[in-house]
Amino acid sequence: MPIVKAQTFHKGGHHASCRERRAYLERDCRHICRDTINVVRPDSWDKELDASRASYALRGDVTYREYVISPSEGDRATAVQMRELAWKWAERNFPENEVVIVLHDDNRGRAQHGEDGIVHAHVIVNSIDLERGRKMNVSNERVRELHNSAQEIAGRMGLSRIEDYRVGERLRSHQERRMTHAERQMEIRGADGWKAVMRDMALQAREQSGTLREFQGCLRMADIDMEVRKNRIYLVDRDNRDHAVRADRLDRSLSAKELSRVFADSLKVDQRGKERIREKRLATELRREIERGRLEGQGDARRNELVAEMRRDKAISRKQERGKPQRAKERTPKRAEEKQAHALNRGKILPEISRGPEGLRQERELKHEGPRHER
Numbered sequence: 442m443p444i445v446k447a448q449t450f451h452k453g454g455h456h457a458s459c460r461e462r463r464a465y466l467e468r469d470c471r472h473i474c475r476d477t478i479n480v481v482r483p484d485s486w487d488k489e490l491d492a493s494r495a496s497y498a499l500r501g502d503v504t505y506r507e508y509v510i511s512p513s514e515g516d517r518a519t520a521v522q523m524r525e526l527a528w529k530w531a532e533r534n535f536p537e538n539e540v541v542i543v544l545h546d547d548n549r550g551r552a553q554h555g556e557d558g559i560v561h562a563h564v565i566v567n568s569i570d571l572e573r574g575r576k577m578n579v580s581n582e583r584v585r586e587l588h589n590s591a592q593e594i595a596g597r598m599g600l601s602r603i604e605d606y607r608v609g610e611r612l613r614s615h616q617e618r619r620m621t622h623a624e625r626q627m628e629i630r631g632a633d634g635w636k637a638v639m640r641d642m643a644l645q646a647r648e649q650s651g652t653l654r655e656f657q658g659c660l661r662m663a664d665i666d667m668e669v670r671k672n673r674i675y676l677v678d679r680d681n682r683d684h685a686v687r688a689d690r691l692d693r694s695l696s697a698k699e700l701s702r703v704f705a706d707s708l709k710v711d712q713r714g715k716e717r718i719r720e721k722r723l724a725t726e727l728r729r730e731i732e733r734g735r736l737e738g739q740g741d742a743r744r745n746e747l748v749a750e751m752r753r754d755k756a757i758s759r760k761q762e763r764g765k766p767q768r769a770k771e772r773t774p775k776r777a778e779e780k781q782a783h784a785l786n787r788g789k790i791l792p793e794i795s796r797g798p799e800g801l802r803q804e805r806e807l808k809h810e811g812p813r814h815e816r
Contacts, residue, residue: 443591446509451502459487466543466563473520478540486541490567499576503568511561516600520544520560527562529594534587537572541565635684639676640691653704672697
């Protein structure tokens with residue numbers, strides 16, 4: 442039953458650099474063994490990890506992370522088993538990071554009671570992802586994966602394991618289930634409201650579905666319609682349309698973001714508005730042209746040309762209705778004359794683009810009151 446305990450080290454904090462952490466882990470040579478992944482110089486791994494992190498100069502205060510993997514006391518795991526467990530776990534979860542594994546068998550609390558220590562592994566993971574050149578991000582879902590992978594590897598090695606995070610998620614609190622006070626009172630009395638029934642149906646459909654389309658089909662079989670409005674999912678009872686509720690208010694796992702992550706299928710929500718209306722009109726006109734026979738016997742290339750031509754004609758017709766190009770052409774020379782007259786009246790004018798002596802003399806004459814008369 443391995444337990445994965447995570448520690449995060451920041452700039453300016455306790456053991457902010459790997460050099461300080463190594464001094465603690467390998468003090469008085471108390472470590473059993475040391476293994477490295479993606480490290481060129483294992484003997485100076487602390488300097489290499491600090492230099493690698495400094496070379497990227499990325500933002501953020503996290504310098505590195507440490508995961509302590511401890512087995513169950515009843516397993517009586519040996520150093521060889523813990524070394525194999527830590528190596529497989531690190532290689533599986535951090536293949537693109539610089540990793541250092543240090544094994545210990547000393548436990549201060551057990552030593553005080555005269556008991557033997559339990560072999561455990563310290564896994565140092567540098568915060569830089571060497572493949573992407575970016576900082577490592579550990580989300581809540583990532584934490585679950587790290588925990589579950591350790592239990593899976595331990596089970597294959599014959600060690601005991603504890604339940605996955607997925608099993609623990611089934612025992613949800615009232616806050617996680619988004620229950621109101623009235624619903625909680627009904628649950629205490631043993632009565633089921635329409636929201637409770639809809640929640641159970643939706644969660645059951647989520648467990649039985651592999652895609653978003655299958656999820657929607659399971660809801661239809663339960664007489665529940667799924668509607669998408671402004672990137673949010675709403676569930677509506679077919680028998681009573683007044684029984685409508687936002688899905689994420691029933692349970693957090695029913696939100697649009699969570700469902701799209703679980704089903705790996707993006708929710709196709711319409712956000713184009715007027716552009717979609719114009720596309721529909723264009724498709725209608727194209728369909729009419731096809732019915733009229735203009736595209737009979739023509740290939741896809743001709744259809745694309747016709748679509749582009751129709752769009753171009755519409756754009757030209759709109760510009761002609763506004764009349765902006767004609768007014769701009771008429772106004773351009775007049776505005777140029779006004780600017781030149783204004784500059785002449787003030788005695789300032791932009792110099793002419795000329796590099797010969799005549800041009801320079803002409804420019805000099807324009808800047809002054811008038812041409813100089815030769816004596």
